[in-house]
């Protein structure tokens with residue numbers, strides 16, 4: 001309560017903006033994830049890794065737009081790419097010079113993607129990948145995993161019915177539990193269209209899939225005739241060719257989003273050419289997939305800069321090594337403070353858990369101390385570091401060595417301060 005009071009006292013202008021916004025948007029909100037008590041702050045300006053709020057308070061943005069903000073707030077190459085697209089005119093009502101170049105970069109990069117189609121969000125990409133799987137197999141059941149998030153219309157929240165607002169039937173198993181997945185898949189084998197998962201739970205707490213789990217699901221998909229879909233909307237940044245390359249487990253379809261569009265609205269789904277062929281409009285029985293902004297030139301041009309110029313394979317390797325070093329430093333600090341805090345994840349994505357043991361699945365992550373996580377979030381804000389409220393860090397390229405060191409120090413300070421509660 002005290003931390004919330006301090007937060008509110010220092011942010012009268014953000015409070016006023018929130019109250020005004022609440023008159024025209026439910027809860028003043030249009031992205032649920034950004035809401036937190038007592039009211040969220042409003043950012044007026046971003047530059048590099050820094051954002052400044054309505055009350056003039058500056059933060060190093062460690063939340064990195066939940067992985068979409070890989071390039072920071074003002075990368076010159078992204079800016080140049082967007083201006084190039086603007087100079088060519090908007091809303092061309094036609095194929096444009098950018099989209100096939102961007103598609104080539106995507107296909108060359110991710111092992112499972114022979115062919116790709118663009119959407120406007122990761123949510124849409126997943127819905128289309130599922131549509132593709134159900135049409136290809138003539139079945140309608142999909143198997144997902146607790147704690148998996150595949151977009152605002154589709155997720156597997158723990159302890160609640162799966163949210164799938166499309167005419168599929170969803171069944172669910174715990175993450176990293178191959179026996180349970182096998183049992184559910186075999187029980188539903190004759191109607192199983194797809195097995196979908198994030199190869200590391202992202203929003204669910206940066207919990208990596210065990211190698212045997214991924215390999216087992218590949219075999220299970222082959223055994224049941226289901227389409228294996230990797231949602232790499234977040235994880236594709238963790239290695240040059242995504243986690244599918246890093247683990248050597250190749251799905252049939254992959255969905256992408258977030259940073260791949262250079263920070264513009266973006267999503268994509270792609271995979272085996274024989275599956276993607278259903279969308280070929282030259283075919284008499286083609287499955288339609290429309291979308292006014294699917295090939296919008298701002299995203300296409302920014303995406304070419306993102307993959308082609310900035311986040312090259314070498315840069316992906318270097319950046320994830322920086323993330324591994326940061327996570328190791330944070331875990332070392334927690335150990336030194338002798339507090340039950342674990343920082344899980346891989347490469348440039350990580351999450352704090354207030355628990356003595358790193359969680360392996362959503363149930364274990366949910367059992368960790370959530371109110372203390374909120375306290376760490378507020379304490380870090382007061383020290384000028386913005387992590388996602390749920391304790392997630394998505395390291396951007398704009399966060400330099402000095403900021404990473406200062407962040408580690410701030411985390412150490414907060415853990416020492418709160419050690420009596422932890």
Ligand code: PLP
Pocket residue numbers: 066120121122123124126149150151152198202203231232233234257258266267
């Ligand atoms: N899939 C995963 C793994 C995600 O983390 C997200 C967003 O956080 C999505 C899908 C949905 O993407 P979007 O927010 O672009 O719809």
